[in-house]
Amino acid sequence: RETEERYIAANPLSRARQDAAARSMPGGNTRSVLYYSPFPVAIAQAQAQTLIDIDGHRYVDFLGEYTAGLYGHSHPVIMEAIAQAAKGGIVFGGPNRDEVELARLMCERFPSLDLVRFTNSGTESNLMALVTARAHTGRSHIMVMEGAYHGGVLTYFYGADFPINAPFPVVMAKINDVEGTRALIGDNADKLAAILIEPMIGSGGGIAATRDYLAMLREAATRHGIVLIFDEVMTSRMSSGGLQKKLGITPDMTTFGKYLGGGMTFGAFGGKHALMRRYDPAQPDAWPHAGTFNNNVLTMAAGVAGLSKVFTPEAADRLYDDGERLRARLNETGRKHGVPLQATGVGSIVVVHWQSTPVAQPHDTQKTPVEARALFHLNMLQRGYYIARRGFMALSLALTQSDHDGLVAAVDDYCGAYRSVL
Template sequence: MNAPLVDDITAALADASARFLAARPKTVALHEAAKAVMPGGNTRTVLFTPPVPIRVAKAEGAHVTDVDGFTYVDLLGEYSAGLYGHSHPRIGRAVGDALAMGLNLGAHHAGEVRLAEAVTRRFDLDLVRFTNSGTEANMMALAAARAFTGRQKIMGIKAGYHGGTLYFGAGGAAVNAPFDVVLAPFNDITATRKLITEHGPALAALIIEPMLGSGGCLPADRAYLEMLREETRKHGIILIFDEVMTSRLAPKGLSHALGITPDLKTLGKYIGGGMSFGAFGGRRDIMEQFDPTRANFLPHAGTFNNNTLTMTVGFAALDEIFTPAACLDLNRRGDRLRERINDLFMRYQVAVQAKGIGSLINIHPLAGEINAPEATAKADPRLRQLLYLDLLEEGYYIAGRGYMALSLVVSDEHCDGFLAALDKVVTKRRHLLTPR
């Protein structure tokens, strides 16, 4: 990228940031107040987007409104957890049912049985246990694999993300759980097979998303996943599919759609109907380690694992709202939108493309093939931020990294509006987005 273009991008971003701040005095003031009581004014890293994050005052249906009164079509979908949109009436009734029953029972109840039956049936699990987040579900699945195999080491994927304590980007994070981790290159069959063979006797588990979510909505090649299934079975390694996000991409999850059965699956986000939720489950012999009637069982505590709010709302959401038919319809809409986005980029011959499957989409300011996180890392972060700010100005809310998760209330009309807004943005920024 030549120097004049670099200067042009910097100037364009500075102008867009200045307009954003000038139009949102309440947002800026609230951010300053937040900084006095939270580091950087933040308690959830992914939400921090420069120059300051938006602060939402109200959300309804497919829209969010910030504290300065700007309303946006919400295409972020709470990073895939907000599948049902905002204030869904059936969700509201289920919340009322839970309140009527009582929130903190300190006991087993029928609601957890109903949800467990629905989850095991839907995602082909022998047994399941509930947690309060996808992070916790992945931590417990790994613990189960280590106990079952008697091995300690785990294999992850470079740039993989499995929760706040299991981030494998840039070699890992200082806050990660202290697992002995081997990282394999995504979609590289030869190199990954070699690593599995080399470390096989010490590996308890291999954990992967069938499509990298935080890694840029990059689908794993079927051949790559089939190799993982073959090699882990050969070496006695527990194969864990993190389907916290990807389980929404097909009626029984992405792994089922691909025809590949892992030993354990982890779930989360939307299955709780918008409440805090996670789950892990799969093979009976692995999961039975948690049976408290067995000698030397594995303990799994959690005050809110079976809380009535999540159990009640989650069952209503999965059983009545996100039916298999609704799942197929949503993901077809997402596929159509992604194809139309890419058609737009090709029409203007800009170095931008959309990746993903179904209702999960990520826009990358990049040309060329993108099938591994190393490619997405080459994108100019200033262009990502510029596209984010420009789309906010047009009334559409996505993640700063270009990520989108369509909710059930995002309609074809919303998608049409987004395409029109994106057309305006690309027309305006074409000189910055065109390869030179």
């Protein structure tokens, strides 16, 4: 309560903005994930790894726009690419040059991509991949993991008694339950069009699929003619070719979003030639896939600049290692203080939970009390570190060693101050 009162007093302009916003947006919000109680700070400006809110506080940005902010804010190479592209006009109603290059770069990097198509979001990409799998197989159902998030209309959280955001009939599996899932696939093989999985569940708590589990899915999908789809919207950052390349398991299709558009609105789906060829409009049996902004000029230019000039394979490996080190340091800090801090995730996605029981399934994260999440989150904001209420962090290339050291010191200080209540 005291922390919350201090927060309210320190953020009068954000509070007023929230009140004004609530008059024309439900709860003052247009992105559910950006709300937290008592109200979120509103951001006025961002540069590299720094965010400044409308009350003038500065934060080191460890949220990294839920992975879309991989390049840091306003990276000069990307800003230049956008500025140059904008000079030539932003909507043509025709094909452009940069889409060719972005498609080429992605097909070169991601092992599962023979062919790729662009969309405007990760949500749309998953919808398109699922539609493709259903049309290709003539089957109706999709298998998803309990607690998975694949987009605004593809949300498989617990406790949703009426799935307004689950448009296809689903069979729910438990991530890393090799035998149980194998049996479920066998029992439902004749109706399963696709298996959709994030190789590391991001929003659901930073839970990595084991290599054995993914290998079982690969084998079962092939055996039963089911399309295996990896949602790499978040995990495509884990190497130059995503987690699929790092783990050496190639799905039939992959979906993308977030940083690959250089920070602009982005999505893509792609995969094997046999699945994607039907989107060739010259084919007599072509499937349609329109979308006014699919090849939008600014995204294509920003994406090309980012992949070709900034996020090199070496940069990808470095960022992965930075995340591994940070997670280890945070866990060590918790151990040192004897508090139930648990940092999960893979590579540059780090999720902090306040519980000593394992986080093996997304619903396990509910064992962290909401008050514990709120206390940590508000304290980190007050110490100048911007993370998500749920403890989610995604590193950007703009963060420095001293930013990492500062975050660890802030967590250390927090653990020391609140040890008795954690």
